[in-house]
Amino acid sequence: MRKAIIALSALSMAIPVSMAIPTDGVSAREHYRYREWRGRDGRTYCRKSDGTTGLIIGGVGGALVGRAIDTRGDRATGTILGAAGGALLGKSIDSKRRCR
Template structure:
């Protein structure tokens, strides 16, 4: 984890979402998508289970969880600094 050591390098944002490094490049802290993966997986599993009403509903639950996890990770890991 890289954090600016002096105030001149950091922007005024107290969470340091974006900062300029020693090499002059702008860096951005972004989510790795873990929260979206978990929330999407749970939501997708519930939706898949509700849609698949025949039999034991395992197929709908598993497919919904996989699709929800992929979608949730993609949404959560978008760059948000700019």
């Protein structure tokens, strides 16, 4: 009788843990498959671009334009300011505000 009680109590401890673990990776990531999904807290989330590509391309383009405009001296100031301005402009263009 003692072994049966120990076995039942061990089983009752293992069942809630096994229910919380997803069966495979697909079911764990299932709600991220679409562009928009509703989270556990009831909010709607969406997958959107963070603007990294625009930041890099804008920075390179801005550096080239800044270097071409600043023709006096060592041209480092124009290159740095152009890269910063181009990066900010590229990020603002590439990052999407809405999901649609």
